[in-house]
Amino acid sequence: MRFVLAIVAFVLAAVMIMLGIAQRTVFLEPASTSLSVTVEGGDRYAVITSKALRANPGNQTITVSGPGTVFLAYGRSADVDAWLSEEAHAEIGFARTTGKLTSTSAGEADPAASPTATPTAVPTPSATAAPDAPAADAEPAVAGANPAGSDLWLEEFTADRDLKTRINVPAGISVIVASDGTQPAPTKITLDWPADNATPLAGPLIAGGAVLLLIGLILYLLALMHMRRSRGPRRNLPKGPRMPRLPRAPRPKSIKANEITGPRRSITRSFLAVVPVVLVSSLALSGCSADFWPSTSSKPSAAASPTAGASDAPKQAEDVPPPAVTVPQLERIVRKIAVLTRDADVALDAEALATRFTGPALEQRLANYTIRTKIKKFAALPALPASPLTLTLPQQSSAWPRVVMTVILDKDNPTVAPTAIVLRQENPRANYLVEYAVQLEAAAQVPGVAPAVIGAPLIAPDSKLLLMPPEQIAAAYADVLLKGEASEFFDLFEAKGDTFRTQVGLEKKTEKKAKLPKTASIAFGTAVGTGKTIALATNDSGSIVAVSIKETETVKPVDAGATVSPEGASKALSGVSATAKGIQSIYGDQLLFHVPAAGSTDKIVLLGFAQGLISSAELK
Incomplete structure (x- = not known):
């Protein structure tokens, strides 16, 4: 009976182990879902739409192949x-009816296809353009522009031939594929998504088979021991008459089996002892993967979680534009x-x-x-630090120009x-330019602003919702610098902590x-600078306003025959050592209120503020 049970256990163990192994080999589903498409038509750009990227759940692995970059x-x-x-560009979409990627042409005809076509420059939109005007209506595209390095991209990659x-x-994210903007875009695009090919029964089957x-x-060992015990001495039977003993014939000398093949029994025993241990150990180790066992965790897998920073913004209201940039993008x-x-x-x-x-x-x-080329020891302006960003306030805008x-x-x-x-940023194909760079006052308390994932609206220069319209701030503060307490605007500006006022x-x-x-x-004079007035809303219904001022100093000789001799930076910019006409120096002030x-x-x-001599010339 023990032999029968052992055989049944061996058979069941073999079946369970084979089924467990088969689930991880023969019956194993692919680890990913793959879709490919070939881009035809010779367009310089291809766009993988958000619909195509999210045709299947999980991370998107993109493989692009083509000649050159x-x-x-x-x-x-x-x-x-x-x-x-x-x-013109190729648009990569997804057809749910067929479950395949599609490639269609979009945009106008490719100018490169026409021998008479010439690239057109991107005109800069005027500062008075409506903030909500669509960018596509403001500037046509530049034929053959290279998308590499654009500030619009959240992240970019470049490789040779294969990427x-x-x-x-x-959702709401698309991928642009190109070569260098002049050559046709890569033609082979493949998208892969991770597939759940876990086999939660494989582990239990293999482990159960090992136990069986x-x-x-x-x-089997118990049956062998029982059989060996059953071969013991039996009860004595009556003896019959003894037969006469015949003489023995001589036998040839026998050769022992172990003299030819060695101790077979010891090898067999060792083999029988090692095989179960090795088999059970290998099966146990192979079943350590989480894919072999039923999941007991209710947390989503890492593959299904969004990339950090990719979707960290709360949902915007339908009538509220998104922020101009994300924090990682601005960094x-x-x-x-x-x-x-x-x-x-x-x-x-x-x-x-x-x-x-x-x-x-x-x-x-x-x-x-200019000054440092002539005065080697003249101090450079403060370096622009790269990180960390302690405050980020992007404009709420889906159009251009954009401000951050x-x-x-x-x-x-x-x-x-x-x-x-x-x-x-003036238009989609322009990069962000630094218009103001100031150092904050030591006692400055930056007011509370909206989170970077929401952004702030741009306040109109003539807005009456502030204590003073933004477009009047520069002229009013310049008057305070020139007249002091005699200025009609003196009481509107906080004097405490204003170190710039004490300097100039x-x-x-x-x-x-x-x-x-x-x-x-x-003689001293002031005027509103050439910088654009930029005002972003704060949480207290106020605004952070950036303006510029130009201050002039005009030095003239009084007596006939007298001369004026500029020194230092003024001499370097004017190129004049002495003049009987006089020197006018212009200082540029960048101010943040x-x-x-x-x-x-x-x-x-x-x-905050920044000031520097920007011009010096002899009077005419």
Whole structure:
């Protein structure tokens, strides 16, 4: 009976183990779902739509192949469409009826197909354009533009011939594929999604089979022991008459089996002992994977969770535009600008600087470069730190121009005052440019602002909802700098903590005038700068406003035959050692204010400033 039970256990063990192994081999489903499409038509760009990316749940693994350079980037679908505008491109979609990817042509005919076609430049929209005007109506696309390096992309990748990357993007994200903007886009695109090929019964079957195998071995050994005991001495029987003993014939000498093959019994025993141990151990180890066992956790798998930062924004109301940038996107932009600025400051490269700066920030740095070429020991402007971003306030906008403000600490030198920069992007194919770069006041308290994932609306320059319309801030503060307490706007601005006023205000101007020789006279003037007035709403119904001012100092000789001799930076910019006509120096001021809401008892507070000599010339 024990032999029968052992055989049954062996058979069941073999069946269970084979079924468990078969689930992980023969019957195992693919680990991923794959869809491919071939792009035809020779378009320079291809767009993988959000619908195609989310045809199946889970992470998206994208494989792109083609001759030459392969470029891939992903961003918000609206931004991708705005960058392409009406330019011809292949659109990769998903047909649920067939379960396959589709490739269709979109946009206008490819200009490259026509021998007479010429690229058209992107016109810069005017500053007075309606903020909600569609970008596609404002600027046509540039034929053959390279999408690499655009600030619109959340992330981008480049490889030679073959590119494979894994992303996990939510709805509303598209992928743009290209070569270099002039050559046709890569033709082979494959999307893969992870598939749940877990076999929760494989582990129990293999483990159960191993247990049955062990039980069968035990039953088999017990049956052998029982059979050996049953061969003991039996009861004595009566003896009969003894037969006569015959003589023995001689036998040939026998050869023992162990002399030929060795101790067979010991090998057999060792084999029988080792096989179950090895088999059970290997099966036990193979069943350690979580895919072999039923899941007891209710948490979603890592493959199904979104990539960090990809969908960290709460759902926007339908009538509220999304923020211009995400925090990771802005971190990447600021890092690129910081590296470029550092290199340009060292090499005094004005051309490179102009690719990332504009307005008052560009004026001040270019003047500093000019001065440093002539005065080697002249101090450079404060470096632009790359991280960390302690405050990010993007404009709520799905159109262009777009504005973003951020405050950056210098992690390498925490004693340096934080730097606040205001960036502007004129159109989808333009990069963000630094228009204002100021250092915050030591006592500055930046008001509460909306989270970066929501953004803030841009306040109109003539808005009456603030204590003073943003477009009037620059002129009013310039009047305070020039007249002091005699200015009609003096009481509107907070004097406590305003170190800029103590450096260039009325008292400082009076002191400078007193130190001037009697043979010369000095006159001061102020005017609104060329920088655009930018105002972003704060949580207290107020606004953070960035403006620029130009201050002039005109020095003239009083006596006939007397001359004025500029020194230092003024001499470097003007190129004049002495003049009988006089010198006019212009200083550029970049200012950042907090303007409270209309009706508030609070005052307008200066949050930060930057000043530098931007021009000096002989009077005519």
